[in-house]
Amino acid sequence: MAATATGPFGFAPAIAVFPLVAFVITLVFGRHLPKKGALPGILATAGSLVVSVVMFAAVAGGGEHHTTLYEWTSGAATSETMVEGIEFTFGILIDPLSALMLVIVSLVALLVHVFSLGYMNAEGETGLRRYYAELGLFTFSMLAFVFADNLLMAFMFFELVGLCSYLLIGFWFRTESAPSAAKKAFLVTRFGDYFFLIGVVAIAATFGTVGFAGEESFVTAAETAIDDGTTLFGFDAETWVTITGLLVLGGVLGKSAQFPFHTWLPDAMEGPTTVSALIHAATMVAAGVYLVARMFGYYALSPTALAIIAFVGGFTALFAATMAVVKDDIKQVLAYSTISQYGYMMLGLGVGGYVAGVFHLMNHAFFKALLFLGAGAVIILMHHEQDMWEMGGLKDKAPVTYYTFLAGALALAGIVPFSGFWSKDEVLFDALAVGLEQPVILAAYAMGLLAVFFTGFYTFRMVFLTFHGEPRSAAAEDPHSVGWAVKVPLLALGTLATVAGFANLAPVAELLHADITFLEFWLDGKYGAVEGLTYHAYHETVAFEEGVIGSETTTMLLSAGLSLGLALAGAFTAHTLYNVPEPSRHTTKLGGAYRVLKSNYYQDEYQVWLAEGLTLPLARAADRFDQTVIDGVVNGTSTISLFGSDRVKRIQTGIVTNYAALLVGGFIGLLLVLGYLGGWFA
C-alpha cells in the first residue's frame, strides 16, 4: 500500500462512480432526458475512459495504487494459518493489469454507448431508459470488479455484472425466448458462482485474508504455507491451494463460458446486439479470464490447477469452434467464436503464458466488440434479419461496415498482421513450449492448433455469406442505411483490431532482437507495478518446464507458421465453398457429424436432463421431505404443545382441595428427590 490517494490516483474511484451516477440519473430522470438517457451514459463512460487513461499514464510513469476505501466488517476469528482476525473491505488496486483492463472496458463501453444511439434509439426501441440505466449499472459493476483489491469485493461485483447480464439479456422480456435465455444465463453462471463463493469462503477461512496484493494477500500467504509445508484442513498446502483455486475456477468457467458451462452464451444472443458486444464478448465474459489473471500468483502455485485450466481452455477452443462451423445465425457464429477465443485465453494462462493470455484478452476485446457491432450494423442493414443465408452482397452497399468487419474477421482468424494473429500465436507458442515437456499440455496445444483451422473456416464462411455473392433476399437487395453513430465506433474498433497486435510483437522481437514487446514490459512492471504481481514473479512460480524444437527461434517460427498456415487453410476452404455467387449449405459433406454439431453436441440436452431428470425429482423428493417430515415435525411440535397446554390447563381443576393435595404432593416429591440426593433418609 505504498501509494497514497494523492496525485492522479486520488481520482481512481471516479472511474466506477461516473457510470453509477449515470445509472441513477438515467433511472430517475431518464424519461425526461433527450435520447432517453443515452447522454449521461456516454458522458459517464467518456469520463471513466479519461480517468482510466490517466491511471494508465500514471502507471506508465512508474506509479501504482493500492488503497482501502471502506472496511465494512471485520471478524475476530483465527484462520487456519493462525492469522488473527479478518477484515472485509472495499479497496482499489491499480497495477498494470487493472489499468489496462480499465482502459479496455471503459473504451468499449463508450463505443457501445455511442453505437446504441444508432442501434437502439434510431430504431425506435422502447424501454430505453431501462436499457441505459442497466448499461450504466453494468459499466459501474464491471469497472469496480476490475479495480477490486480483494477477492470478496471481486465476487460481489462479479455477481452484480451477472445480474446486469441477466437483466439485459432479458431486455425484450415480452418475447418468449429472451426471458428464457436470461434465466438460463443466470442459472448456469450462478451454478459456477456457487463454487466461487465456497472458494472465497475457503480462502478467507484458510488464510484470514482475501486481498489480492501485498504482504497481506492470500497469494503470499499461500506461498508461505507451501514453503513451510503447512497442513491446511487435513491436506498439504499445495493440494489445498489446488482445491480452493479450482473452486474459484468454477465461477471463472461459468462467467467466461468455458466447457461445460458454455451453454448459456449462445442463448444470451437474445439480448440486443450492443449488449452482446459489450457484455457477452468484450467485457463481462472476460471477467472470468481476468480473475484468473488477477490472482494468477495463486494459480501459479498449483501446476495441477494450471494444467486443468489449460486443458479446459484448449478443449473449449476446439469444441466451440467446431460448433460455429454450422451456425446460420450471424450472432450465433460470433457467440461460439467468443467461447472458442476465451478458450485460447485460458489455454494461454494455463500454460503460464500470463502475457499471452492478457494480450489475447485485450485483442479479443477489440476485435470481438468490432465484430459484434459489425454484426449489429449488418442487422440494421438487413432490417433485423440475422440469418446469413438471407444475406449476401452487402460488400458494395455498406463499405464501412464491410471493411471494418473484415478487419475484425482477419484478426479473429489470426491472419498476419492483424492483432489476433500475434496474440493467438503467442498463446500457442507458450503452449507448445510447455507441451513439449508435458503431454497433457501438448494435447491441449494440439486442440488449440486444430481450432485455428476451424476458426479460419467459420470466420470466412461468415464473411463470404454475409458480404459476398449475390443478395439472397429482398432485405439484402435494399439495405437500410446506417448513421454516424454506427460507423464511428466501427472505425475506431477497426483501427484497434488492426494495430493492437503491435503492442507485443514477440516473434518480430525474437527475430530482430528488438525491445518491442511493450505489453510484456508493461505487465512485467517495467514501468510501474505492485510487487509480486509481475510476469517475472509469476514465471518463477510456475513449475512448468519449457522445451524447444531445435532452438527457441525455430520453435517459434514453426509454431507461428503452423497456426498461420492452418488459419489460411481454413479461410481458403471457406473461400472455395462459399465465396461463390450462389453458395449452398454443403451440409451433406459433414454427414452424421452435422446433426451432432447442429445440436451443439447435445450439451443443452444433457443439461436439461440434469435439470429435469435429476434435479427436479431430487427437488421434489426434498420438497416432499420438507412437506411431510419437516413440516410434520413443526406442526407436530405445535400440536403437541397445544395438546400439552390443554392437559396442563386441566391440572387447574378449580377445586381448592385438589390444589392443596397437589401442592403437598409436589412438595413431597421435591423432598424425596432432594432427600435421596442429600442422603437424609440414611
Place this chain on the structure above:
Amino acid sequence: MAVLELPDWMALAPALILAGTALVLFLIDSIEPHSTNRTLLSGTAVAGSLSSLAVAVWFTVAGVGATGIENYGVIDIMNGQFVVDQLALYFMIIIAVVTALVTVASYDYLQDHTYQAEYYSLVVLAATGMSMMAASNSLVTIFIALELTSLPSYALVAILKDNRGSVEAGLKYFLIGALSSAIFVYGVSLVYGATGSLQLTRIATVLESGDGAVGEMGGLLGLGILMLIGGVAFKTASVPFHFWAPEAYEGAPAPISAFLSSASKAAGFVLAFRVFTTAFPLEATTGIIGVDWTLVFAILAIVTMTLGNFAAATQENVKRMLAYSSIGHAGYVLIGLAALSADGGDLVMGAAMMHLLVYGFMNTGAFLFVGLAEYWGVGRTFEDYNGLAERAPFACGAMAVFMFSLAGVPPFSGFWSKYLLYTELINAAADNTVLLVLAAALVINSALSLYYYSRLVKALWIEEPLLDRDRLAQPTGLYAAVIAAAVMTVVLLPAFGPVADAALEAAAAVVA
C-alpha cells in the same frame, strides 16, 4: 447529603412512608367513613408511593447501601433484624413503582366502588409489607413482612364482594396461602432448630463454622430449607405452589392482579435472594445437607416456566393467560437463583433482577390494560378483544408493546433483560449441564410464549370486532398508568446501562 445525619432507622424510610400512608388513609376513613372522595384517597396513596419511590431512588443515588464508601455502607437496623443495602433499595424501587402505577390506575377502576379507603389502605399496607420484606434480614422479620403482605392481599382479591369470582378467588388464595405460610413457618422453626439462630448472617456463621450439632442435622436443616423454598415459591407463584395464582389473578380486580403479579412476586424474589445468598452459603450448606440447594431452584425454574407457558398457550381468557404468563416469568427469574452455584452466577442473578424490574412495568401495564378493558366492559376472552385497536389505538399500541416485550422481542426492554439473562446463563453454564438445560428451556419457552402473546396482539389489531362498538371512554388514571408503563417499557432500554449496573452491583454485593 443529609443522609449521614439521619438516624439509622431512617434508612427504612421507603417502607415507613408507606406504613404512614396506610395510617393516614385509615384516619381519613375514620374521619369520614365510607368516603367516596376518590381524588383525596387515591391522591394520598399515590403521593405515599411516589414519595417512597423518591426516597428509595434518592438513597440509591446517594449511595446508601453501596459498599466501599465510608459511612455509606450497608446499614444494619435493630441488631441486624433489618438491613438496607442496594438489593433492598432496588426492590423497594420496584415495589414503589408498581404501587404507584396501580394506585393511579385504581382511581378510575374503583369508580362507584363501596370500599374506597379500605382498598387503598390495604394496597399500601401490602406494599409496606413488601418493602419491609426487601429489607428484612431475619427469619422473624421476614415472616412478619410476609404476613403483612399476604393478609391484605387476601382481602384485596376478594374486595369485589358482590362478584362471586372475586370472593371465590379470595378464599382459595387465602387457603393456599395459609397452607404455604404454615409450611414456611415450619421451615423457619426447623432452621432455627438446626442452627439456633434466626438472624440470617448468624445462620450463615453457624453453618460455616459448624458450631454445635448442626453438622449432624443435615436432614433437618435440608427439610427446613426446602420448606423455606416452599414459602418463597408461594409468594412468587412458582410450581407447585402456584395454584392460587390463575384463580386469584382472574378473580381479583385487574389492578390488584397487576399488583400481586408484579410487586408481590418481586417481594417473593427479594426474599429468596436475600435468604439464600445470605443465610445459606453454598459450600457450607452443601457440606451439611449433602445436596446443592440451587438444584431445587433449577428444577422449580424448569417446571415453572414450562408449566406456565404451556398452560398459557391455549387459554381463552386474557387475564388467565396473563396469569400463566406471570407464572412462566417467575420461572425465568428463578434461573437467577439456580445459577448461583456457577461462576458468574452473580451476573445471572443481576440479570434476573433486571428482568424483574422490566417485568414490573410490562406486566403491570398488561394487567392494567385488562383493567381498562374491564372498565369498558368489553368482555374477558381473546375474541372479546377483537378489533379494539380501532377504538383505542393508543392503549392497544401500549398493549402490543407489553406483549412483545413480555415475549422478548427486540427492541423492547423485555428482550434485553431476557437476552442478558440468557447470555449470562450461557457464560455461567460453561461446564454445567443443569444450566445448559435451563438455557434450552428458557429458549424453548420464550419461543412458545411468542405464540400466545402475539395471539392477543393479533386479536387487538388484526381481527375484525365481533360487534360494533361505540366510542370507548378514556379514563384518565388508567390511561395515564398504561401509557406510563408502556413508555417505561420502551425507554428503560436507553436507560438500561444504569439500571443494569444497579442490578448487577446489588447482586454482586449480596453474593460476595
Place this chain on the structure above:
Amino acid sequence: MCVRFEPSNVTEMNDWIAIGALALVGVLIPFGMMAVSYLLRPTVPETSKRATYESGEIPTGGTRIRFNIQYYMVALLFVVFDIETVLLFPWAVAYQDALAADIPLVRALGPMLLFVAILLVGLAWAWRTGAVQWARTPRQLESDRP
C-alpha cells in the same frame, strides 16, 4: 398469664410443689366462683338458660350453619387488644431497667406510645366504620335511611 418463679431459698423444696399449688388454685377459682354464684343467685328457670351458650348458638346438629358475622368482628377487635397486651408486658418489665440505665424517656416510652397509637387508629377506624354496631338486617337498614 405470666407466672414468675423466684429462685427458692429453700433448696430442698421441690419445684413440683409450686406447680401443684398452682394447679390447685386453678381448680379452686372456677369451682369457688360457681359455688358463690350458686349461693347468691335467685333461681329463675328458663329454656334459653339451659343452652350451652346463652348467646343463642346451638352447638349441636350439623356444622354447616351460619354464624353471625358480628362474632368475628368482636373477636378481631379482641385480637387487637390481646396483641397489645402481649407486647405491653415485656415492655413494662424492661421499662424500669431502661430508665435506670439512663435511656432517654423518648426512647423508652416513645415506641410503645407509637404502637398504642397505631392500634388506637385501628380501633377508631373500626368503631367509626361500624364494626361494633350490631349487625342489622336489610330491612332495618332500609328503615334507617332517610
